[in-house]
Amino acid sequence: MIKLSAKLMDIDYRGVMLNREDARKTGVLDGDRIQIINQERGASVQAVVTTTETIIQEGTVGIFYVTNKRLDAKEGETFEIRVADRPVSIDYIKKKMDGGKFTSDETFSVVKDIVNDVLSPGEVSAYITGSYINGLDMDEIEYLTRAMVSTGEQISFGSHPIVDKHSIGGVPGNKITLLVVPIIAAAGLKIPKTSSRAITGAGGTADLMEALCPVSFSADEVRNMTEKAGAVIVWGGATNIAPADDRIITHEYPLKIDARGQMLASVMAKKYAVGADLVVIDIPVGEHAKVRNPEEGRKLAREFIELGERLGMRVECALTYGDSPIGHAIGVNLEVREALKALEGANIPGSLIQKSTSLAGIALEMAGKAQNGEGGKLAEEILKSGKALEKMKEIIKIQGGNPDVKSDDIVPGSHSYDINAPESGYVVELNNSSLITIARTAGAPNDHGAGIYIHKKKGNHVKKGEPIFTIYADRPWRLESALETGRRLMPVIVEGMMIDRIPSDYWRNSRQL
Ligand SMILES: O=P(O)(O)OC[C@H]1O[C@H](OP(=O)(O)O)[C@H](O)[C@@H]1O
């Protein structure tokens, strides 16, 4: 054991940094774990070590920002440093990588170690990849859901039912939560909606809502705001509700994957932790969506319903059209503007309003606010009457945003480029996955102005030279990269359009590469 004095490092990362000499004395290598202890304060955390020759001097331990949120060290404070045991959860992760099955205790051990930052980013990725490749059965998914809930805070409300809604994601432009939640709340129901940020997409609901108001709140604040306004739309990752979820999503995001077992647990843990009784799940189905065909969709729906039964929640699922983007806008500001326009009563064509009112309608029927088959109509009435807009303003206000915000206040990025039709014809393909890649390359979701506005959707006729879609970015170099990606991926195909021209010397040239 050695004693070192703390140096706080303002780096948004987990772990600690040791001088190589101190690491040698302690007996740890880069990537090993140490326990940092202050006996007097009773403060102690485990952390993964990074070693350095020069950045941290001997006698000092550098503590990264995220780890210090738990340790609360002051600059110069003295800590005992001990080698920490290798966590047993790593053996469980290996077992899953080899095709084994997690027990309840093993799952809890992995989740607890993720939440307490005991596992390194590589180990968390191995856990996700192992589960992604070998799958989790329904028992393992239930264990995971319960472990995610029990390692965080839970909310309970005085009156019931508590309604909730969640989409598994995977379809670009899916801003429907910004309509569904205020419609349900305007009908007098409580809906404490927690969302994640983008996982495979170009803007999760938490990212979108952040363009209108703060989204980071404690579990207590979520409860109090929901009691007052009937609803919130907040970022689950900030609440300490199912805190493992956000850690897992952080590792899924760069890979654009959403492992099925983790997805079920991620969604349902958030519902269970807020005390939901009635839950509607949106399962977009489409060639480039997370669920490829209706059979797979029905199977996933059964799993959501079964998991709900095991946890005491009534779940209904809607298989929705996921072959094309929802509405016309993809990316934070573009989507928020489109959602606000719909709430303001603008005549937005097609999928956005229809999808939102159908989903909200199911929740209204489940809660007994409408007869079976009448929910969608009631939801539409609530939307058209302006009551959903009023409720949305109340939600924005209670979360600390400007309730008088108008759709036109939310503007897309100042750098844009129109992609025009090379031929006249019908749009026969809009590749969701490529659209997302282009929007992300343009800067979405972090750059709020970045994204894509689609002028012509599948089945629409377009004349040669007319814009099919416009790419927006906040920074010019991001627009350049997005354009390059767009040219490579060709996300839209117009009937009759030449897809590529392969010159006769193609093979010779490609061999030279
Ligand atoms: O990035 P991809 O994987 O498309 O989807 C993730 C989005 O789907 C869910 O939406 P909601 O909270 O039901 O609106 C999540 O919370 C998140 O916002």
Ligand SMILES: Nc1ccnc(=O)[nH]1
């Ligand atoms: N894995 C997930 C998919 C969609 N929403 C979530 O919160 N989590």
